[in-house]
Amino acid sequence: MTARIPLSAPDITSAEIAAVTAVLRTPHLSLGPELAAFESKLAAYHRVEDAVAVSSGTAGLHLALLALGIGEGDEVILPSFTFVAVVNSVLQVRATPVLVEIDPVTLNLDPAAVEHAISPRTRAILAVHTFGIPAQMDVLKDLANRHHLALIEDASEAIGARFDGRIAGSFGDLAVLGFYPNKQITTGEGGAILARDPAHAARLRRLRNQGRDSNIDWLDHAEPGYNYRLSELACALGRVQLRRIDEILPLRRQAAGRYDALLADVPGLERPPLLLPRRELSWFVYVVRLPEGAGRERVQAALLRQGIATGRYFAPIHLQPAWRASSAADLGDFSLTESIAWRTLALPFFNRITPGQQREVADALREAISCAA
Ligand SMILES: Cc1ncc(COP(=O)(O)O)c(C=O)c1O
Incomplete structure (x- = not known):
């Protein structure tokens, strides 16, 4: 779809x-x-x-x-x-x-x-x-x-x-x-x-x-x-x-700021930091972490039913079948990567996303999460 x-x-x-x-x-x-x-x-x-x-x-x-x-x-x-x-x-x-x-x-x-x-x-x-x-x-x-x-x-x-x-x-x-x-x-x-x-x-x-x-x-x-x-x-x-980059990056920063405000009241949802010490961010994607137990696939399906695309950024490499088959290297401990990766969800994010579209995304996400609670 x-x-x-x-x-x-x-x-x-x-x-x-x-x-x-x-x-x-x-x-x-x-x-x-x-x-x-x-x-x-x-x-x-x-x-x-x-x-x-x-x-x-x-x-x-x-x-x-x-x-x-x-x-x-x-x-x-x-x-x-x-x-x-x-x-x-x-x-x-x-x-x-x-x-x-x-x-x-x-x-x-x-x-x-x-x-x-x-x-x-x-x-x-x-x-x-x-x-x-x-x-x-x-x-x-x-x-x-x-x-x-x-x-x-x-x-x-x-x-x-x-x-x-x-x-x-x-x-x-x-x-x-x-x-x-x-x-x-x-x-x-x-x-x-x-x-x-x-x-x-x-x-x-x-x-x-x-x-x-x-x-x-x-x-x-x-x-x-x-x-x-x-x-x-x-x-x-x-x-x-x-x-045009000096026009593009602020548009994305503003869109991130709008999501941050719109999603502030969603219980258990972790939003990406807008500011980090020593760093200026260049917003590529807007990725939230869903509350424990929210069921990412279910949330994605609920949003898609309303015409809203989302993405699972990223699926860790060490869990990919292609990677497992191609290397004998010791895989080490990835408990942090795994605990984060299965909750991440990228929301619609682009230069010209409108406040109205972002409100729609936020409302749909809030609703989908509350259904799981
Ligand atoms: C971190 C990173 N490296 C490399 C690539 C590969 O770039 P391309 O799709 O242009 O081959 C991407 C994504 O597209 C990426 O996100």
Whole structure:
């Protein structure tokens, strides 16, 4: 059933439509001026040396790991409470994902659990800024430095978030962004890797484009690579979306504030924090934790009957059949992840969600929860 109030919705204005249409009037549909412009704006926004646009966030994670030389026999530490692409990319380079527990407030890597998981084979920490909340970057960076590990940020859900005033994506050796249509800014499909080292950026560009160096013939390949290019149409869309980001992020912050007020009186419901010390949040999704015993599937079904979509963000990786089959690694203790994950519910959340729609969602949720009580 298509929901009347969707979980997410892209925010495309006439400016995006004009920019994409203009590309169609040129001979450049790939590897043209829009790519260069989008990349330089992304790098400037994040205050990093360079940005390399790719065809998805998943492709970005894959190339980031390759560019750092991570492969077979290496361990990469990441949270279990995340999107499956994060672990898949580690498996794709034949490295071993080592899943660890999260912090109950930020839902990000628990630095103590990361430290505990470091072994002689650890090569990298993959810090995901889940739901747009920055991870504890000072401690994670310090851990990476002390143990000579690479630090990769997955800022796919957190464009524009800040930790201690510094923008997410500017801490790691490399950082990945994702622009799927449910994200704060979208290119349809797409992603990018932020790089501080020009050598990394050059390697990423080569890997993205079938192993070609920029100065060699189209049929010469310096190394094996991929087609992870992002089209000029997508880059034009992303460039305009990024230009609007200072309008987009406040809209999402205001929508989160409205939910917070509307849901304050629902007994047993835990709302996400609006403010956290040392952090500026970039609202990706609005995820509540249902009261114990509310029955998430029943609540979801009740809302859907009223045309309201919801999501189970996230199903822990270590409980996925695909993950269980693919690794022999010790699964450790995930009691916190499990106790949180089975109660989470993402509510409809997008730039243009109206106060009326949010009231409808809040009323339906209150009603569904009270039926279980
Ligand atoms: C944290 C995180 N990493 C990576 C991805 C993958 O991005 P994409 O769907 O663009 O491949 C996503 C979601 O889409 C994500 O939420």
